[in-house]
Amino acid sequence: MESMVELKNIHKSFGENHILKGVDMKIKKGEVVVILGPSGSGKTTLLRTINFLDSADDGSVSVHDFKVKCKKHTKSQVIELRRKTAMVFQNYNLFQNKTILQNVMEGLVTVKKYKKADAEVNSRKILEKVGLSERCDFYPSQLSGGQQQRAGIARALILDPDVILFDEPTSALDPELVGEVLKTIKVVAKTGITMIVVTHEISFAREVASRVIFMEGGVVVEEGPPSEILVNPKEARTQQFLQRITNPDNKEEETLLFTQ
């Protein structure tokens, strides 16, 4: 079985703070993996160790059979790894000095060495798919959050990566704009590309995920198909988390507050 992403024994500390405590993960080609977990559980950090935006202290990362040891890695290994992946950021992080079209073209031109004209044709096609053909010549600051995030998705997609990493792609959005972005991500998911999505959108996980991973305290607590994890979680911590997220004003919390 072909595994697209493989993480082994990932450890990461920021100063005294031990964020990731030995995470293992195997993700097959075409899987859509959703990582859930409370804030501070290390899920975003884990995602960022995959493309070495944060380099893990120990363990190894492999993407499409290209393995990098976290303790001993070279610049060129990291760049090669990054070229097999793409990322969609919570705050979009579109290049502020470039138009939407240029944002999408940038990777093709500088990294994949496409001719400008070819890059432009391809970029316009992708931007049409995410519904932004009217916005090609706008700068990021002139667009809504939802539009910016869809451009961010286009920028990742065009590189034809082995895996796309989504770091809370809807968390910075106004509630009314979340829908359009989730819809775009769902379309992308259907194309069969491997995706790892860190999110708080349970309904999205239920609909799209082929596997859900629940993390807390820097370790994987539980994983399985969404029908299992989201409906009948085995672990108490998972149950608690899901209850809080789906039913924010529940009674158990209130009584706890009053009795303390």
Add this chain to the structure above:
Amino acid sequence: MENTYDLSTVPSYIPKILKALPVTAEILIFSLLFGLLLGALVTMGALGKNKMVRIISNGYISFMRGIPTLVLIFLLYLGLPQLMVGIGIDLSAITKTKYIIACLSLGSSANMAEMMRASYLAVDKGQREAAYSVGMKGFTAFRRIILPQAVGIAIPTLGNNIIMLFKETSLAFTVGVIDLLGKARAISSASYGTNRLEVYIATGIVFWIICILMEYISKAVEKVYTKGRKQATS
């Protein structure tokens, strides 16, 4: 009491003073160029990985910002030749204008370095991460994403630094360079100081108007350069 001055003659001095504008312009342009170059080097040092280089760069910035330009001019123009003669090097061939350019370059390089460092650090770190995430190498990310944004941020400060530098060119008269102020002094001395008030008012007006022009140009450049891409937040 008799008036010893005649303000109506002020405008007539302006064209005479402006005859020295090429000298001031030469000093300004070269000091600006060298100041920027030196500033860029020092910024690289101050932001670099080598600890020793960082300490030296920060020390340099601190020293050059702390020392008055006039003191620097006296040190270099009067002190350096004396020092060099001691080891058998004759600096008398160096023109006064070159000394001034050297001093102003050194002095402004510290301000330029501070400007560059601040602008560089002001670019959101997500921009670099995004560049890396699409697979760019460090230098490519710097050249295509970080630098253009840092320049946009730096333009207002740069305009300010140029204006400060322009005003400091007037220190050139202290070593006898006939710049705008030197020219004014020459005109005033030629009439034994009887018209000094009018001449210096004219000089002030000349500096002021040029500064207004510079400010206007700086704003226009900023507007054109960052057209449409002002960051929505922060």
